[in-house]
Amino acid sequence: MLGGEGESSTFSSSKDAPDERCKSPAVDEDDPAAGSRYTEHGMGAERYYIPPTVSKQSPETPNPCSFIPYTPSGTVYSPSSAGRYPSSLHLGSVLPPAGFSPSTAGRSHFSSAYQLGQGPSCIYPPYTGSGSTLSNMSLPTSGPGMRAQVYLCNRPLWLKFHRHQTEMIITKQGRRMFPFLSFSIAGLNMTKQYNVFVEVVLADPNHWRFQGGKWVTCGKADNSSQGNKVYIHPESPNTGTHWMRQEISFSKLKLTNNKGNSHSTSQMIVLQSLHKYQPRLHIVEVAEDGVEDISSDVKTQSFLFPETQFIAVTAYQNTDITQLKIDHNPFAKGFRDNYDSMYTAPENDRLTPSPTASPRAHQIVPSARYTMQPLFQDQFVNNLPQHRFYNSERAVPQTNNLLSPQPEDATSQRWFVTSMQQGGNSTSTSNKLDLTPYEGEYSSSLLPYGWGSRAAYQRKVTHSLPWSPRPSPTAIFSEDSNKVKPQIEEVNGSGGLISSWTDTQPAALSIDKADSYSSTCKRRRLTINGPSTEDSPADIKCEDSAAPNSSSYSKEAPSSKGMAAYYSFYTNP
DNA sequence: ACGCTCGCATCAGGTGGGAAACGG
DNA sequence: CCGTTTCCCACCTGATGCGAGCGT
Numbered sequence: 001m002l003g004g005e006g007e008s009s010t011f012s013s014s015k016d017a018p019d020e021r022c023k024s025p026a027v028d029e030d031d032p033a034a035g036s037r038y039t040e041h042g043m044g045a046e047r048y049y050i051p052p053t054v055s056k057q058s059p060e061t062p063n064p065c066s067f068i069p070y071t072p073s074g075t076v077y078s079p080s081s082a083g084r085y086p087s088s089l090h091l092g093s094v095l096p097p098a099g100f101s102p103s104t105a106g107r108s109h110f111s112s113a114y115q116l117g118q119g120p121s122c123i124y125p126p127y128t129g130s131g132s133t134l135s136n137m138s139l140p141t142s143g144p145g146m147r148a149q150v151y152l153c154n155r156p157l158w159l160k161f162h163r164h165q166t167e168m169i170i171t172k173q174g175r176r177m178f179p180f181l182s183f184s185i186a187g188l189n190m191t192k193q194y195n196v197f198v199e200v201v202l203a204d205p206n207h208w209r210f211q212g213g214k215w216v217t218c219g220k221a222d223n224s225s226q227g228n229k230v231y232i233h234p235e236s237p238n239t240g241t242h243w244m245r246q247e248i249s250f251s252k253l254k255l256t257n258n259k260g261n262s263h264s265t266s267q268m269i270v271l272q273s274l275h276k277y278q279p280r281l282h283i284v285e286v287a288e289d290g291v292e293d294i295s296s297d298v299k300t301q302s303f304l305f306p307e308t309q310f311i312a313v314t315a316y317q318n319t320d321i322t323q324l325k326i327d328h329n330p331f332a333k334g335f336r337d338n339y340d341s342m343y344t345a346p347e348n349d350r351l352t353p354s355p356t357a358s359p360r361a362h363q364i365v366p367s368a369r370y371t372m373q374p375l376f377q378d379q380f381v382n383n384l385p386q387h388r389f390y391n392s393e394r395a396v397p398q399t400n401n402l403l404s405p406q407p408e409d410a411t412s413q414r415w416f417v418t419s420m421q422q423g424g425n426s427t428s429t430s431n432k433l434d435l436t437p438y439e440g441e442y443s444s445s446l447l448p449y450g451w452g453s454r455a456a457y458q459r460k461v462t463h464s465l466p467w468s469p470r471p472s473p474t475a476i477f478s479e480d481s482n483k484v485k486p487q488i489e490e491v492n493g494s495g496g497l498i499s500s501w502t503d504t505q506p507a508a509l510s511i512d513k514a515d516s517y518s519s520t521c522k523r524r525r526l527t528i529n530g531p532s533t534e535d536s537p538a539d540i541k542c543e544d545s546a547a548p549n550s551s552s553y554s555k556e557a558p559s560s561k562g563m564a565a566y567y568s569f570y571t572n573p
Numbered sequence: 574a575c576g577c578t579c580g581c582a583t584c585a586g587g588t589g590g591g592a593a594a595c596g597g
Numbered sequence: 598c599c600g601t602t603t604c605c606c607a608c609c610t611g612a613t614g615c616g617a618g619c620g621t
Contacts, residue, residue: 169589172603176587209600257602273601314602315589322589331587334608579618588609595602 148283150303153182153247158307164320165215166310174254174268178329181250181279188240195284196243197232198250200269203278203309210317227259227270237286271312280304
C-alpha cells in the first residue's frame with residue numbers, strides 16, 4: 001500500500017473544502033447534491049474511490065442495472081494515472097430494476113460504466129501489495145475465461161446496511177466485518193492459479209462524524225494511515241475451478257485500528273476510525289508455483305461493490321446500524337430484546353419437524369423455493385459445520401444441483417461484475433443501487449438469523465441433510481464447474497437474465513419487509529435519523545402476517561409464498 | 574464387538590452495551 | 598468539556614469431545 005500515505009494533497013485538490021464545516025455527504029445516498037459533489041470531487045481526487053453516480057444514488061431508488069460491465073480497455077488503469085492497478089476494475093452489483101429490459105441487460109449497454117482507474121473513480125490508496133507486481137501487470141487478455149464475473153452473494157444485506165451508511169467496528173484485537181464479504185466468481189480459467197484478496201481503501205478524502213443523526217464530513221481524512229490494507233484469502237493461491245466452485249467468503253477478515261499489530265497483519269486490515277472505506281476484491285492470476293506472475297501476461301482484475309462501503313468506527317454511532325447488526329448477526333443474538341419470544345417458542349410453534357428448523361437448515365434444505373437462502377448462507381457459511389466447507393473461509397460447495405434453487409430465481413439473485421460485458425451505453429442509472437431485484441429474492445435474508453433451536457441445527461441439519469451450497473451460486477453456476485460457463489453466458493446473454501428478472505419480480509418482496517419484521521418484532525430503538533424508509537407502509541406488505549409453516553415453506557410454496565410463511569414465523573408469538 | 578447417530582457439556586471466540594479512560 | 602477509545606461484561610454461536618443408545 002504505498003499510495004496511501006503522504007498524499008493528502010490529492011484530497012484537497014479536487015474538493016473544495018473537505019475540512020470546511022461539517023457537511024452531510026452522507027447522504028450520498030439521499031442527497032442529490034451530494035452525488036454531484038462527489039463526482040465533481042472525484043474528478044480530481046485520483047486516489048479515492050468516488051462512486052460516480054452510485055454515490056449519489058439512493059439504494060432505494062430503483063435503477064436499471066444489474067451488471068456493471070466494463071470493456072476490457074476501459075477497465076484498465078493507465079500507468080500514467082494515479083491508479084496503480086493495471087487490472088481491470090469493475091464496479092458492480094448494481095441491481096436491475098423491475099423494468100430491466102433485455103436490452104439493458106446486454107453487455108453492450110454497460111460499457112460506459114465507471115472506469116475506476118481514471119478520473120472520478122479512482123480508488124485510494126491503490127493496492128500495491130503482492131510485491132507491487134500489479135503495477136507492472138498488463139491488461140487482461142480478452143480470451144475466453146479471462147474475464148471474471150463476480151457476484152456479491154450477500155448483497156441484499158449489504159444494501160440494507162448501506163442505506164443507513166454501514167458502520168464497521170474496529171478494535172485493537174480486530175473485529176470481524178458484518179456483513180462480511182462473500183463473493184461468487186465465474187469466468188476464471190479453471191486450471192490456472194489465482195490469488196484472491198480483498199483490499200480496503202479510503203472511499204473518500206473526508207473525515208466523518210456522526211452529528212445530528214447523520215454522517216457528515218468534518219475535515220480531511222487522515223491520509224497517513226499505515227498498516228495492512230489487504231487480506232489475502234487463506235485459500236490462495238488456488239485454481240479457477242476452486243474459486244468458482246463455491247462462495248468465496250471473507251468472514252474471518254478482521255478490522256483493526258492497531259497499527260502496531262503486525263503479527264497478525266495477514267488476518268487484519270488496519271483502518272482509521274471515522275473514515276470511509278471501500279472494500280475491493282482482487283483476483284490475480286499467479287504462476288503455478290503460487291507466485292504472482294509479473295510477466296507481461298499477468299492478469300489481475302479488481303471489483304468493487306459500492307454498497308460495501310462503510311465507515312470505520314470504534315463504537316456504533318447510528319442506532320439503525322446497531323439494530324441491523326443485532327438483528328442479523330447471530331453472535332449478537334443475545335442483544336435481541338425479543339429473543340425469548342422469537343426463538344424460545346415451543347418447537348412446534350416455531351417450525352416444523354423438517355430440517356428447516358434452523359436458519360442453517362433452511363439453507364441446506366434442497367429446495368428451489370428457498371429463494372431467500374442466499375443471505376443466510378452468505379453470511380454464515382462459516383457457521384456451518386466444517387465438513388460442509390472446504391475450509392473455514394468458504395461457503396458451501398456448489399456441487400449439488402438438487403439442493404439449489406431454481407435457475408430462474410438464481411439468475412435474478414446474482415449480481416455479477418464482469419468485464420466480459422462490453423460496449424454499449426451506459427446510462428446514468430447504471431451504477432445506481434437498486435434494491436428491487438433483491439427484495440423478492442432475498443427478503444428472507446434480512447430476517448434475523450438464529451431462528452430454530454441450536455440443537456436441531458447441530459444434529460439434525462448437520463448430519464442428515466445433504467449439503468447445498470448457497471442456493472444462488474449453485475443455480476447460477478450450476479453445481480458442476482462444467483456448467484459454470486454456459487450458465488454465465490446465459491446470464492449475460494440478452495435473454496436469460498431478463499427473463500429471470502421478469503419471473504422473479506412478481507414474487508419479489510421488499511427488503512424493507514424484512515425491516516417491517518424488525519419494526520414489528522423488535523423495533524426498540526429510535527434513531528435520531530428519524531423514521532427510516534423501511535418502515536414505510538408500502539414496504540410493509542405481507543411478511544408480517546405471513547405464516548411460516550416450515551413445511552409449507554420447505555416443500556411447496558413458491559418463493560413469495562414461502563417467504564410470507566417464513567416471515568410469519570417470526571411474528572408469531 | 575463394532576460402528577454410527579444423537580444428546581449433552583464444554584470451551585474458544587464473537588457480539589454490542591455501558592462505564593471508564595483517554596485526549597484534544 | 599466533549600468526543601473518541603478502551604475495557605469488561607453477559608450472552609450467544611460454533612466446534613469439539615464424550616457417553617448413551619441403537620443396529621449390524
